[in-house]
Amino acid sequence: MIRAIxxxxxxxxxxxxxxxxxxLAARELFRRYGYQELRLPLLERTELFAxxxxxxxxxxxxxxxxxxxxxxxxxxxxPEATAQVVRAFLEHGLxxxxxxxxxxxxxxMFRYERPQKGRYRQFHQINCEALGSDAPELDxxxxxxxxxxxxxxxxxxVKLLLNSLGCPGCQVDFKAELKLFLFDREGWCxxxxxxxxxxxxxxxxxxxxxxxxxxxxxxxxxxFLCPDCARHYARIKELLGRFQxxxxxxxxxxxxxxxxxxxxxxxxxxxxxxxxxxxxxxRYNGLIRELGGPDLPGIGFAIGQERLMExxxxxxxxxxxxxxFLAYVGEAARDRALALLYELRQQGLAALMDFDHRxxxxxxxxxxxxxxxxxxxxxxxxxxxxxxxxxWLADSRQERLPLAELAGSLxxxxxxxx
RNA sequence: GUGGGCGUAGCUCAGCUGGUGAGAGCACCGGGUUGUGGCCCCGGAGGUCGCGGGUUCAAAUCCCGUCGCUCACCCCA
Numbered sequence: 001m002i003r004a005i006x007x008x009x010x011x012x013x014x015x016x017x018x019x020x021x022x023x024l025a026a027r028e029l030f031r032r033y034g035y036q037e038l039r040l041p042l043l044e045r046t047e048l049f050a051x052x053x054x055x056x057x058x059x060x061x062x063x064x065x066x067x068x069x070x071x072x073x074x075x076x077x078x079p080e081a082t083a084q085v086v087r088a089f090l091e092h093g094l095x096x097x098x099x100x101x102x103x104x105x106x107x108x109m110f111r112y113e114r115p116q117k118g119r120y121r122q123f124h125q126i127n128c129e130a131l132g133s134d135a136p137e138l139d140x141x142x143x144x145x146x147x148x149x150x151x152x153x154x155x156x157x158v159k160l161l162l163n164s165l166g167c168p169g170c171q172v173d174f175k176a177e178l179k180l181f182l183f184d185r186e187g188w189c190x191x192x193x194x195x196x197x198x199x200x201x202x203x204x205x206x207x208x209x210x211x212x213x214x215x216x217x218x219x220x221x222x223x224f225l226c227p228d229c230a231r232h233y234a235r236i237k238e239l240l241g242r243f244q245x246x247x248x249x250x251x252x253x254x255x256x257x258x259x260x261x262x263x264x265x266x267x268x269x270x271x272x273x274x275x276x277x278x279x280x281x282x283r284y285n286g287l288i289r290e291l292g293g294p295d296l297p298g299i300g301f302a303i304g305q306e307r308l309m310e311x312x313x314x315x316x317x318x319x320x321x322x323x324x325f326l327a328y329v330g331e332a333a334r335d336r337a338l339a340l341l342y343e344l345r346q347q348g349l350a351a352l353m354d355f356d357h358r359x360x361x362x363x364x365x366x367x368x369x370x371x372x373x374x375x376x377x378x379x380x381x382x383x384x385x386x387x388x389x390x391x392w393l394a395d396s397r398q399e400r401l402p403l404a405e406l407a408g409s410l411x412x413x414x415x416x417x418x
Numbered sequence: 419g420u421g422g423g424c425g426u427a428g429c430u431c432a433g434c435u436g437g438u439g440a441g442a443g444c445a446c447c448g449g450g451u452u453g454u455g456g457c458c459c460c461g462g463a464g465g466u467c468g469c470g471g472g473u474u475c476a477a478a479u480c481c482c483g484u485c486g487c488u489c490a491c492c493c494c495a
Contacts (some may be wrong), residue, residue, distance in 0.1 A: 003486080117490090359448095379453055380459095
């Protein structure tokens with residue numbers, strides 16, 4: 001048997017319906033905040049990601065689905081969205097659009113990693129990108145939007161982690177100081193041994209208690225923020241406070257993409273195992289220029305859809321669908337049911353019937369197991385009288401309704417269940 | 419890339435100190451007479467015991483390899 005590729009999951013009912021609900025809710029919130037949808041290719045030139053995410057990052061160094069196409073070009077399945085949003089933004093001259101450019105994008109991303117709980121090779125993100133303003137009010141708004149979406153889909157308990165990485169100016173001084181500190185001490189774990197040379201900031205992320213101990217007294221990024229960055233960060237915290245948003249300052253929140261500047265944030269939830277980040281994001285003020293565009297700032301976030309679905313409370317079981325099942329007895333009734341089936345569908349109702357000549361009992365059983373709201377029963381006597389028996393499966397009430405106006409009355413009842 | 423756990427019907431699993439024809443629950447199909455679901459009863463279908471090799475008179479049960487799943491590390495959504 002041919003199976004799905006490692007790390008790629010099939011999404012089946014009823015999960016697909018829950019995904020649709022979540023996406024619908026997200027779209028509604030994006031609309032309120034003034035965002036418009038972008039649908040971009042899954043494949044991009046490899047160079048785009050190498051230049052934006054950073055050639056030394058894990059994503060680029062060892063996690064990309066990269067191959068050469070028949071023409072000999074190196075192409076890559078997108079591992080994240082921001083880089084290509086900026087690419088499309090520049091390619092289509094969207095910088096000329098009025099005001100802050102606000103886009104959202106929902107779709108699959110690909111990273112060649114060893115799968116585990118909450119981590120797949122093809123995973124899905126709900127992305128938000130706002131380009132063209134460095135105002136801290138925008139940072140706060142973006143975070144508010146993220147929390148709004150999460151609340152709207154029913155995710156209750158989350159934790160917002162917040163940090164500021166400062167601008168390149170702040171980072172130069174800080175990194176120098178940090179490296180001095182790191183190389184001044186010995187006994188780091190092999191990973192940190194490597195990190196202190198390649199990406200010193202990441203040492204802060206180490207999970208080893210030993211390394212965390214060694215970090216005691218290490219310089220803190222917050223102390224190195226320049227006046228502008230410090231003011232920017234303070235203003236965001238002030239605004240979040242005003243909007244009653246609980247957050248936790250996490251001076252060690254770094255993030256594995258090189259383009260982040262100033263604000264970074266992450267939302268975590270319990271129940272996800274080791275990969276507990278449901279969403280993450282931050283500001284990327286140098287990225288657009290880095291990719292050959294104007295010196296415009298930007299900020300965004302990504303929600304990990306699989307992780308989000310994982311922590312959402314389960315939907316109430318036993319809920320019946322807005323579905324009708326037509327049951328018939330006899331050939332004449334069968335033909336009438338066939339016609340009625342089409343009429344109901346024309347009226348916008350979801351309707352099914354059995355084509356396989358099952359017994360009435362069997363048809364009723366099917367209706368029940370399909371979670372239909374009601375079974376519409378047609379037999380000889382009903383045909384003679386021009387009516388249908390409608391049995392509501394939840395409470396077994398049964399009524400006779402005129403066939404002529406069946407669609408209308410059923411539609412009304414389904415929309416306002418008694 | 420590294421390490422641990424696990425691979426028996428569609429699903430969840432039992433069976434594994436090697437030895438009567440490979441099981442249960444759920445799900446699926448049919449039946450319990452004359453036109454009506456959910457409960458109950460009866461019957462049925464469904465499995466190369468992941469795959470390959472080895473030990474043995476005999477392996478789902480032991481050993482090796484391999485593939486896969488899973489959790490964790492690295493890193494991230």
